[in-house]
Amino acid sequence: xxxxxxxxxxxxxxxxxxxxxxxxxxxxxxxxxxxxxxxxxxxxxxxxxxxxxxxxxxxxxxxxxxxxxxxxxxxxxxxxxxxxxxxxxxxxxxxxxxxxxxxxxxxxxxxxxxxxxxxxxxxxxxxxxxxxxxxxxxxxxxxxxxxxxxxxxxxxxxxxxxxxxxxxxxxxxxxxxxxxxxxxxxxxxxxxxxxxxxxxxxxxxxxxxxxxxxxxxxxxxxxxxxxxxxxxxxxxxxxxxxxxxxxxxxxxxxxxxxxxxxxxxxxxxxxxxxxxxxxxxxxxxxxxxxxxxxxxxxxxxxxxxxxxxxxxxxxxxxxxxxxxxxxxxxxxxxxxxxxxxxxxxxxxxxxxxxxxxxxxxxxxxxxxxxxxxxxxxxxxxxxxxxxxxxxxxxxxxxxxxxxxxxxxxxxxxxxxxxxxxxxxxxxxxxxxxxxxxxxxxxxxxxxxxxxxxxxxxxxxxxxxxxxxxx
Numbered sequence: 081x082x083x084x085x086x087x088x089x090x091x092x093x094x095x096x097x098x099x100x101x102x103x104x105x106x107x108x109x110x111x112x113x114x115x116x117x118x119x120x121x122x123x124x125x126x127x128x129x130x131x132x133x134x135x136x137x138x139x140x141x142x143x144x145x146x147x148x149x150x151x152x153x154x155x156x157x158x159x160x161x162x163x164x165x166x167x168x169x170x171x172x173x174x175x176x177x178x179x180x181x182x183x184x185x186x187x188x189x190x191x192x193x194x195x196x197x198x199x200x201x202x203x204x205x206x207x208x209x210x211x212x213x214x215x216x217x218x219x220x221x222x223x224x225x226x227x228x229x230x231x232x233x234x235x236x237x238x239x240x241x242x243x244x245x246x247x248x249x250x251x252x253x254x255x256x257x258x259x260x261x262x263x264x265x266x267x268x269x270x271x272x273x274x275x276x277x278x279x280x281x282x283x284x285x286x287x288x289x290x291x292x293x294x295x296x297x298x299x300x301x302x303x304x305x306x307x308x309x310x311x312x313x314x315x316x317x318x319x320x321x322x323x324x325x326x327x328x329x330x331x332x333x334x335x336x337x338x339x340x341x342x343x344x345x346x347x348x349x350x351x352x353x354x355x356x357x358x359x360x361x362x363x364x365x366x367x368x369x370x371x372x373x374x375x376x377x378x379x380x381x382x383x384x385x386x387x388x389x390x391x392x393x394x395x396x397x398x399x400x401x402x403x404x405x406x407x408x409x410x411x412x413x414x415x416x417x418x419x420x421x422x423x424x425x426x427x428x429x430x431x432x433x434x435x436x437x438x439x440x441x442x443x444x445x446x447x448x449x450x451x452x453x454x455x456x457x458x459x460x461x462x463x464x465x466x467x468x469x470x471x472x473x474x475x476x477x478x479x480x481x482x483x484x485x486x487x488x489x490x491x492x493x494x495x496x497x498x499x500x501x502x503x504x505x506x507x508x509x510x511x512x513x514x515x516x517x518x519x520x521x522x523x524x525x526x527x528x529x530x531x532x533x534x535x536x537x538x539x540x541x542x543x544x545x546x547x548x549x550x
Contacts, residue, residue, distance in 0.1 A: 081112060081113055081261075081262075082113055082114065082180065082274070083114040083115065083116045083156075083179065083180075083181070084108065084111070084112070084113040084114070084115075084180070084181060084182045084183060085104045085105075085107060085108045085113060085114070085115040085116075085181070085182070085183045085185060085276070086116055086117075086118050086175075086176060086181045086183065086184050086185065086264075087100050087101050087104045087116070087118065087185045087186070088100070088116065088118045088119075088172070088184055088185065089101070089115045089117055089118070089119055089146075089186070089327075089450075090120070090186070090187075090189060090194075090327075091189070091218065091325070091326055091327045092187050092218055092327035092330075093139070093142040093143060093145075093146050093287070093298065093326050093327050093328055094146065094287045094327055094328050094329065094330060095146060095149050095153075095257045095258065095287070095331030096254060096255070096256075096287065096291070096330060096332045096333065096410075097162075097254040097255045097331070097332045098187070098255065098327075098330060099215035099216050099255060100185040100186050100187045100215045100259075100482070101117070101162075101185075101189055101258060102184070102255040102256060102257075102258065103185065103215060104185040104213070104530045105258035105259065105261070106113060108261070109259070109261070112153075114261050115155060115185075115258070115261065116155065116156045116157070116179075116264065117146075117147075117155060117158065118157075118158050118159075118160065118164065118172070118175065119143055119151060119157060119158070119160075119276060120157050120159070120160045120168055120171070120190060121159065121161045121162075121272065121311050121427055122161075122162055122163060122165060122167075122168070123136075123161075123163065123274040124163035124164050125163065125164045125165050125290040125306075128164075129193075129423070129450070129458065130223060130447045130450035130451045130456075131361075131450060131451075131456060132267060132277040132420060132451055132452050132453055132454060132456055133276035133278070134273060134276070134277075134279065134420030134453070134454035135240075135278075135322070135325065135326070135453065135454050135455070135456055136275070136276045136278075136419070136453070137275060137276040137277055137278030138278050138283060138285055138322055138326060138454055139326055139339070140151075140272045140274070140275040140276070140285075140310075141156075141278075141280070141284075141289065141387075141395045142286075142326055143270070143272075144268075144270050144285070145285055145286045145287060145437020146384055147173050148267055148268060148272060149266045149287070150258075150262070150265075151258075151264060151265040151266065151267055151268060151302065152264045152265075153258055153259070153260045153261060153264075154260055154261045154262030154263055154264060154265060155258060155261060155265075157268065157332040157398075158175070159270075160172065161274075165193060165196070165197040165322070166197075166200075167196075168197055168201055168512070169200045169201045169203075169204040170204070172184070172204075172205070172533075173204045173205055173208060173210075173545070176205065176208070176210050177208060180431045181210060182209075182210060182211065183210070183211050183212075183213060184201070184202075184205060184210060184211070184212050184213070185212075185213045185215065185245035185346055186198065186212075186213075186214060186215070187214075187215045187216065187217060187218060188214050188215065188216065188217040189217065190217055190365045190366070190368055190369045190459065191368055191369075191375050191458050192368075192372045192375035192376070193375065198214070202214075206344075211433065215397070217365070218327050218330065218331060219331060219361070219362045219365055219366070220243075220247065220331045220334070220358050220359065220361075220362050221243050221246050221247050221250070221362060222331075222337065223246065224332075224366065225239055225242050225246060225362070225366060226242075226244050226466075227281065228428075229343055230282070232367070232370040232371075232384075234367075234380075234474065235471050235473075235474045236359075236363055236474045237361065239359075239363050240356065240363075240364075243348050243359050243363075244361065247335075248350075250336040252332050252336055253332065253336070254330060254332040254333050254336055255330070255332065257274060257280075262519070265320070270337045272301075277424050278420060278454060279419050279420060279421075279454070282319070282419060282421070283319075283322045283323070283454065286324070286328075286332045287323075287328040287329070290318075290320065290323040290328040290329050291329065291333060293318075293319070293320060293323075294318070294320055294323075294333065294334065294337050295337050296318050296328060297318040297320065297337075297354075298338060298340070298341040299352075300479060301315075301316060301318070302341055302352065302354055303345060304316060304342075305317070305318075305353050305354050306353040309353070309424070309425070310425045311425075311491050312411075312412075312415075312423040312425060312426055312491065312492060312497045313492060313497040313500070317423065317424065318354065319421070321421075321455035321457075322420075322421070322454045322455040323457060324361070324455070324457075325454075325455045325456065325457045328461075331358075334358060338352050338354065338355050352490050360460075360463075361459075361460055362429075362462050363463070364459040364462070364463030365457075365459040365460070367380075367459070367463065367473055368458070368459040368462070368463075371473075371511075373460060375405070375458070378442055379466060379469075379471035379472065380466060380471065380472045380473040380475075381470075381472070381475070383470050383547050384470070384471040384544075384547065385494050386547060387471075387543055387547070388543070389439060389440055389441035390433055390438065390439045390440055391440070391441070392438070392440070392529075395438050395440070396438075396440060396444065398527070398530050399413065399430075399433070399434060399438065399440075399530075400417075400448060401413070401417075402414035402417065402501070402502070402528070403527050404433070404529065404530050405521070405526070405527045405528050405529035405530055406433065406484045406488075406493075406515075406529060407495075407498045407502055407505055407513060407514060407515070407526075408426070408429060408484055408485075408487060408488035408492060408497075408498060408514070409429065409430055409433050410486050410501075410502050411492075411497055411498045411501040411502050412426035412427075412429060412430045412501075413427075413430060413500050414501040414502065416449070416452050416453070416499070417536060418454060419451060419454075420454035420455075421454055421455060422449075422450060422451065422453070425491055427449075427464060428468060428482065429482050429484055429487050430445075431449075431464065431465055431468035431469070432468050432476075432481060432482040432484075433482065433484055434468075435465075435468055435469040435470075435540075436469075436470075436481040436482070436536075436537065436540040437466075437481065437484075437531050437533065437536040437537065437540070438531060438536070438537060439536070439543070442465045442466065442468070442471060443465075444467035445465055446461055446462060446465040449465070451460055470544065478540070478541065479541050479544070481540060481541070483533065483537075484533075485514050485515045485533070488514040488515075492514075493510065494510045495508070495510050495513035495514065498513050498514075499513070501548075502526070504524045504525055504526050505526060506526055507524070508520060508524070513543075517524070
């Protein structure tokens with residue numbers, strides 16, 4: 081049998097619950113032909129998008145794991161490495177012509193650069209009578225979630241209500257892995273020049289491990305998620321975001337685990353707080369699709385372009401290095417730098433500190449996070465930063481400015497998280513550690529605060545108030 085179907089995988093590195101792979105396999109089998117998988121690394125493009133070394137490393141590991149999983153099924157994996165997206169139409173077309181491919185399958189991507197890439201590939205393939213088959217994007221509800229007027233939602237709560245209603249009507253059964261199409265292939269031995277180190281101890285690059293972590297979370301932690309998710313020292317969150325960002329887990333796999341767990345506990349799946357967090361991910365990705373200017377470094381609230389952000393290189397460097405003099409902010413930034421991941425409550429605290437108290441341009445913070453996060457997703461990262469900066473869709477009210485010391489006292493009451501990542505403060509008592517006195521800072525070799533909270537907060541509020549007169 082000839083290989084006539086090619087499945088192009090990008091940020092969907094799994095063989096289970098993968099629409100493009102599943103339906104391509106079904107079609108190939110019905111036509112008595114075979115399929116192959118194509119992966120197209122674009123290291124220069126990843127760098128241009130500020131993707132982190134940690135995410136690049138995990139991606140490399142997941143690709144190797146996927147190739148090993150497909151080998152026993154007789155499905156070969158091919159690689160086309162180019163620098164940028166704009167080189168892909170020619171490269172993929174020539175590959176298809178060389179191998180007599182008649183059909184290209186892929187799952188839809190939502191950011192504007194990816195959409196432009198996919199459109200260009202499809203148009204060039206069509207010139208050679210090669211068909212493109214675009215499958216559902218990696219989101220929970222794959223259809224557009226629109227209001228009764230047919231317009232995209234700009235506020236999360238009505239979006240969520242409509243999203244839940246649509247979810248209740250769809251099939252959540254995970255799509256099966258392809259059946260074997262030929263004799264097993266030799267286990268591939270793959271090396272990438274662009275591979276980078278990452279925390280393999282925290283996120284093993286294997287979709288079976290990802291699936292196991294998903295079910296362990298839903299069985300043992302999901303019921304306590306609402307109560308514990310705001311406390312960074314507690315292992316209460318799923319830590320599955322790196323696998324979701326690169327598609328090692330599919331949306332139906334997550335839904336299956338949530339629905340099963342809720343049924344076992346005799347509670348409504350609609351009340352799952354973790355499901356609501358997944359809805360936020362869908363919300364930001366659909367916003368990115370409906371409002372392409374969000375992919376072009378523009379705020380959702382255009383009037384906030386008039387804000388004059390402060391630019392202080394020393395303060396920015398102190399924030400990046402976790403040396404701001406605010407212990408909870410510094411602990412969070414060091415967690416990010418050391419692991420490639422940050423607790424969600426602390427993402428809000430550090431972003432609020434950056435945009436409201438340092439009054440620094442949110443785009444700089446957004447780019448730094450992307451350059452470090454192992455789970456960096458453009459839409460979610462952009463949405464989170466614009467929420468914190470009060471420039472985005474359904475953003476935090478501009479006058480809501482997190483007090484980092486109060487956040488620390490509330491969510492790290494005993495200072496255990498601070499002690500883990502700011503060890504120079506480990507000897508301080510549970511009260512002092514949140515805001516050490518000057519002599520304690522000197523004794524611990526810990527810096528003084530880079531800003532004064534009260535006037536910094538007032539400056540931010542006045543700057544946003546001034547926009548009202550425009």
